[in-house]
Each structure stands twice: as C-alpha cells, then as structure tokens.
Amino acid sequence: MKAKGLLTMELRGEPYDRGHKYGEACKKLIARMIDVQFYDEFSGRLTKDQMLKHARKYEPFIQDYSPEIAEELKGIADGSSRSYDEIVMINALEEKRAFGLSRCTAFAATGRATKDGKTYAGQTWDGQEKEWWGGEFGLLFKIRRKNGPDILDYTNPGLLAAAGLNSKGISLNWNTMPQLELTAGVPAYIIVAEILKQRTIGEALDAVRRANRAGYFNFVITDSTELYDVEGTPSDLDISYSGEHIGHANHFVSERFCSKQNTGVSSCSIVRHNRMNRLLKENCGKIDLQTCMSFLRDHVNYPHSICYHPGDDPDPTQRWLTLDSWISIPSKKEFWIAHGFPCESEFKKFSL
Numbered sequence: 001m002k003a004k005g006l007l008t009m010e011l012r013g014e015p016y017d018r019g020h021k022y023g024e025a026c027k028k029l030i031a032r033m034i035d036v037q038f039y040d041e042f043s044g045r046l047t048k049d050q051m052l053k054h055a056r057k058y059e060p061f062i063q064d065y066s067p068e069i070a071e072e073l074k075g076i077a078d079g080s081s082r083s084y085d086e087i088v089m090i091n092a093l094e095e096k097r098a099f100g101l102s103r104c105t106a107f108a109a110t111g112r113a114t115k116d117g118k119t120y121a122g123q124t125w126d127g128q129e130k131e132w133w134g135g136e137f138g139l140l141f142k143i144r145r146k147n148g149p150d151i152l153d154y155t156n157p158g159l160l161a162a163a164g165l166n167s168k169g170i171s172l173n174w175n176t177m178p179q180l181e182l183t184a185g186v187p188a189y190i191i192v193a194e195i196l197k198q199r200t201i202g203e204a205l206d207a208v209r210r211a212n213r214a215g216y217f218n219f220v221i222t223d224s225t226e227l228y229d230v231e232g233t234p235s236d237l238d239i240s241y242s243g244e245h246i247g248h249a250n251h252f253v254s255e256r257f258c259s260k261q262n263t264g265v266s267s268c269s270i271v272r273h274n275r276m277n278r279l280l281k282e283n284c285g286k287i288d289l290q291t292c293m294s295f296l297r298d299h300v301n302y303p304h305s306i307c308y309h310p311g312d313d314p315d316p317t318q319r320w321l322t323l324d325s326w327i328s329i330p331s332k333k334e335f336w337i338a339h340g341f342p343c344e345s346e347f348k349k350f351s352l
Helices: 015-025 027-040 048-056 059-065 067-080 084-091 188-195 201-209 267-282 289-296
Strands: 007-013 106-109 120-128 139-145 151-155 163-166 171-175 217-222 227-232 237-242 245-248 320-329 334-339 347-351
Touching (some): 007 015, 015 027, 027 084, 048 084, 059 067, 059 188, 067 084, 067 188, 106 171, 106 217, 106 267, 120 171, 151 334, 163 334, 188 217, 201 227, 227 245, 237 245, 289 320, 289 334
Parallel strands (some): 007 139
Antiparallel strands (some): 106 245, 120 320, 163 171, 171 217, 334 347
16 A cells, blocks of 8 residues: 655644644645545535534534634634634544444553553554545644643644644543434544643543533543543543553443444454454563554454455445554653554654
8 A cells, every 4th residue: 555654744833823834734635624524425415504504513612621722723724724614524523423333443551561561552543445545644743832741643634633642641542432422512533632732641531521522432541651441422431440451442341331332333343352452461561562563463354453454345435444553652752653554564753
C-alpha cells in the first residue's frame, strides 16, 4: 500500500491562531473531508442545511465545556474558509457513525507487565478503504501551548484531535463503540481533545466525567504508571483500573453496558479483543517497544485481524484497513507511529 508520508506540523500560539494555521495548511483536505464524508455520503437523504442545523445543536455544549476548544475550531474554520458549523460537523464524526460498526484495537501495559516497568500504550487506527486517501488522511501535530501541556496530536482533516500524548505524560487511545442512542451534547472527539490538555491522570478522568456527553466510546487513558479504561455513554460511565494491562476492541465488556448492545457487536471485534488480551497475558513481564509493535502487526483472523486488511469483499463499506498505528511511552514522551499497514511499515519516533 503506497502512501504519501505522514503530514506533520508544529502549531503554537493562542488557541485561535493554532486553529487558523491548521485550517490554512489543510484547507484542501478539510474541504475533501466535508464533501466526501458528509455532503456526498448523505446526498439524497439530507440537505446541507439540514446537516448544518444538526451540527449547530452541539455548539453550545462545546462552548460550555471548553472555550479554548471552541476558539480552536473557529480558527480552523476561518483558516480553511469554511463555516464554523461545518467544522463542528466534522468534529461530530463519531456521532455521525451512529449504529454503524467500526474497527480499532487499543491496549496499554505497565508495571510488572512490562520489561522495564514503564507504561506502553497504543492502538490501530482503522477506517474504510476509501478513507486512505493515498496516505493523506492521517496528520500528526506538535502543539505548543502557552498555558498547559504541549501535545503530540494524531488526527484527521478538520478534527481537532483523535488520539495522542502530552508533555505531562497523559496518553489517550480509544475505540468506537456501538452507538445505541445519541443526544445533543459534547462529541467524543471534543472530549479527546480536552483529555490531552490535562496535567494529571485525575484531571484526564474528570475531563470525561464533566462532559455532557453526546455518544458512546471507550477511552484507554494512561500516564507513566497508571492505566484506566473508561466505557462511556451519554448518561453513564464505567471506569476500571489495572496495574498491569488492558486490551479493548469495539464492544462493551463491562456488565453495566454489555447487555444493552445486543446485535451491535461484530465477531471481528470479539476476536480482536480476545486476541489482544491473550497477547498481553502471554507476554506479561516481557512487554517492550518491539513486543508492542508485534501486537499491532498480528494477523490472527486475517484479513479482519488486529492489523486490519480490506480483503476482497465486493461491498466497499466492508473494506476496512489499518490506516495508522502507534505506541506511546509516556515516561519518555515518545510517540512511535507506523503510517499504513503496520506489518509493512516502519514505526517512526516523534517526541515532545
């Protein structure tokens, strides 16, 4: 799978200025995101006015939740010459995918589970084949903030943040979950951006708890010693802790939620979830950077494996692949990313 190199950029200054630089630099990619992922996909079902009217429902929740994030989104809008409503619409991408199945496999390990006692956390970032864009869909920003931690932010065009690591050692990886119901509120991607602005693991958890949440998600939040898994819905959270390791795919596993998802669980998610947890268990005490890379390259249940391949399914909506994958080492402030299939790509180091 040939790809253009991962687009990387440094953003600094006030929130609006950072957003404006982002929007200006990625103007064509953001336009493509809006047209392909929204206007084209919903053509014949919803008008543009209907879609933007729906996006406006999220705006007061974002403003109340984080004025800094609202300013960044306004900067992206002005820099890309798109409306604020359109940029908010992009950042509600997770909620747009309501009731659809998705992929991504996340993990974390620390303490006696790892060879050196350090925390390692990462995931595959999977999408439909049409989202590959020749490698232009993935972006990596180094964000220099005047107030608060700096951030290594993996994202996609127009999204403020999709996952990452900050200079205080907070890392975030996550999974799409069955969207059983939706409500107006703070979109999941906005919560992701807010988590990455926090200084401590407690503040990161609070960023999830205080959000008036719009949808469903699973967050794996870590620092240099602590691992938390947060399954969330608009009305409830289940927060679990591990001193060793966590693996998670795209279905609820807590007793609080798992009975509600019914047929929203794919066998692919079940296999990837169990496979990742088996790999973590079998390698407990020996996990290091190279071991984590091998986890993300695993091909059990190929092509619908942790390292996800499109296979030959004639239905294009079922042709998924791993777009990017990464491993963060919070104590070292390192972020290792493979652009494209991890089985074919080298992991490259970025650091704060």
